[in-house]
Amino acid sequence: MKLIQVKDYQEMSQKAADIVIEKVKTNPQIQLGLATGGTPEGLYDRLIADHKENHTSYEQVKSFNLDEYIGLSSTNPNSYHYYMAHTLFNHIDINQEDTNLPNGTAENIQEECVRYDEMIDKMGGIDLQILGIGQNGHIGFNEPGTSFASKTQVVDLAQSTIEANARYFNSIDEVPTQAVTMGIASIMKSKEIILLVSGVAKSEALKQLIDGDITEEFPASILKNHQNVTIIADQDALSKVHVQRGSASRD
Numbered sequence: 001m002k003l004i005q006v007k008d009y010q011e012m013s014q015k016a017a018d019i020v021i022e023k024v025k026t027n028p029q030i031q032l033g034l035a036t037g038g039t040p041e042g043l044y045d046r047l048i049a050d051h052k053e054n055h056t057s058y059e060q061v062k063s064f065n066l067d068e069y070i071g072l073s074s075t076n077p078n079s080y081h082y083y084m085a086h087t088l089f090n091h092i093d094i095n096q097e098d099t100n101l102p103n104g105t106a107e108n109i110q111e112e113c114v115r116y117d118e119m120i121d122k123m124g125g126i127d128l129q130i131l132g133i134g135q136n137g138h139i140g141f142n143e144p145g146t147s148f149a150s151k152t153q154v155v156d157l158a159q160s161t162i163e164a165n166a167r168y169f170n171s172i173d174e175v176p177t178q179a180v181t182m183g184i185a186s187i188m189k190s191k192e193i194i195l196l197v198s199g200v201a202k203s204e205a206l207k208q209l210i211d212g213d214i215t216e217e218f219p220a221s222i223l224k225n226h227q228n229v230t231i232i233a234d235q236d237a238l239s240k241v242h243v244q245r246g247s248a249s250r251d
């Protein structure tokens with residue numbers, strides 16, 4: 001894993017935006033894997049600003065999101081469909097029909113999981129996946145204990161995830177307890193991954209990722225087995241890590 005150390009959330013977001021914009025310009029048909037949550041908001045803001053200023057076009061880009069809550073329709077402001085529309089898609093020239101998220105209200109959710117993986121495979125896979133990390137090491141909504149062989153699946157959210165995400169809801173009781181998420185194996189198929197990590201709340205997770213072993217008890221640890229991962233982490237997130245410049249491996 002390559003590590004880019006940055007000062008703060010702003011610099012992390014700018015660095016990530018610079019990379020994404022460059023890749024979209026080089027390959028206008030790039031297939032992007034996108035994440036939600038607080039972490040990528042700054043990245044999306046910068047993609048929008050660049051689109052407005054420099055006219056970087058997403059007309060031929062296709063996108064695939066990691067996850068969606070079970071039971072929230074796309075018009076629910078807490079759904080990830082809504083988040084993506086309002087945080088990014090409505091502000092750039094990507095075609096609505098080229099944006100994909102798992103459907104958390106599908107009648108047959110198991111079929112939906114299979115459909116989602118097959119669709120991504122059929123379209124040639126994800127070129128660049130943007131990832132955040134949960135405080136417990138989750139990627140997508142794959143919580144500790146998830147099989148590294150997992151494909152897109154329905155998961156029970158960990159209590160710590162429900163608590164962390166309650167900030168977006170009126171009360172913790174409104175947070176769905178389940179989600180549909182791309183599995184670990186689905187995520188690992190991406191040709192390239194950028195992991196964004198910011199803030200002291202993620203410092204323990206980042207330390208575990210860099211210093212710890214590869215174990216299903218810490219889902220993000222599988223990223224060490226991927227050939228092309230770049231971590232962009234800020235000083236607060238790195239506060240518990242002793243790293244050599246540019247390298248996030250122990251060796």
Ligand SMILES: O=P(O)(O)OC[C@H]1O[C@](O)(CO)[C@@H](O)[C@@H]1O
Binds near residue numbers: 038141
């Ligand atoms: O960026 P946050 O809000 O800390 O969330 C961490 C991760 O958890 C998720 O919300 C769950 O998928 C991711 O989208 C995100 O990367």
